[in-house]
Amino acid sequence: MRRILVAGNWKMNGSTTQVDALLTGIKQGAAGVQHADLVVCPPFVYLQQVAAQLAGSSIAWGAQTVSKEQAGAFTGEVSAEMLKDFQCRYVIIGHSERRSLYGETDVMVAEKYAAVRKAGLTPILCVGELLAEREAGQTEAVVARQLDAVIALNGIVALADGVIAYEPVWAIGTGKTASPQQAQEVHAFIRSRIAAQDVAVATQVQILYGGSMKPDNAAELLAMPDIDGGLIGGASLKAEDFLAIGRAAPAS
Numbered sequence: 001m002r003r004i005l006v007a008g009n010w011k012m013n014g015s016t017t018q019v020d021a022l023l024t025g026i027k028q029g030a031a032g033v034q035h036a037d038l039v040v041c042p043p044f045v046y047l048q049q050v051a052a053q054l055a056g057s058s059i060a061w062g063a064q065t066v067s068k069e070q071a072g073a074f075t076g077e078v079s080a081e082m083l084k085d086f087q088c089r090y091v092i093i094g095h096s097e098r099r100s101l102y103g104e105t106d107v108m109v110a111e112k113y114a115a116v117r118k119a120g121l122t123p124i125l126c127v128g129e130l131l132a133e134r135e136a137g138q139t140e141a142v143v144a145r146q147l148d149a150v151i152a153l154n155g156i157v158a159l160a161d162g163v164i165a166y167e168p169v170w171a172i173g174t175g176k177t178a179s180p181q182q183a184q185e186v187h188a189f190i191r192s193r194i195a196a197q198d199v200a201v202a203t204q205v206q207i208l209y210g211g212s213m214k215p216d217n218a219a220e221l222l223a224m225p226d227i228d229g230g231l232i233g234g235a236s237l238k239a240e241d242f243l244a245i246g247r248a249a250p251a252s
């Protein structure tokens, strides 16, 4: 049975003081989250602080992006091996903000997926359609294209080492959430597309939903059969909201 994963994407938010307060709050309430694993993904500069504060806790941490390169003359970049140095377990790959604001293509995302796996870390691969694409009936085609690029470079079995996050772009940071049925439809599509190549991988892979998941809609979303957790933006910046989403996870 797949366990629920609740991952917080802090984006470019925080200060040492705020990180301290947020982690203190999450640690205090983590024992109340019985049916989900928790992960936080701070900006790179706070990874050392996060590693120190969460060491020995049940909460894992990760990064929000990574370089596809291993080392060398790549100013401003951070490699997967470096992230490992800070005991990161997860790396978010291909978030829609990286795709739209920083020009990350499907191929670049696939290369980053490879770099993360090579370092022994777990990629959280984001896929999802724009509003115009949904309205044009292209949701499945877009998600399939994003997924297939990763499979083409890494092989289907590589998905067993990763996590997928379905994030409809129109729902990210907008307060609009996909309905549980809309989300379930796409999650089931993703799982069936993987199953067409490898049933075992499809059964195992965790597929998270992301897009304005909050304490008041988490239980309904997490109750859907193919939704295995959440990638949380805004609500992950408040310890109580993040924990409440974790508590909404059903027993498996």
Ligand code: PEP
Pocket (backbone or CB within 6 Å): 009, 167, 171, 172, 173, 174, 175, 210, 211, 212, 213, 231, 232, 233, 234, 235
């Ligand atoms: C995200 O950025 O991955 C996200 C899901 O953000 P929000 O929860 O704020 O919509």
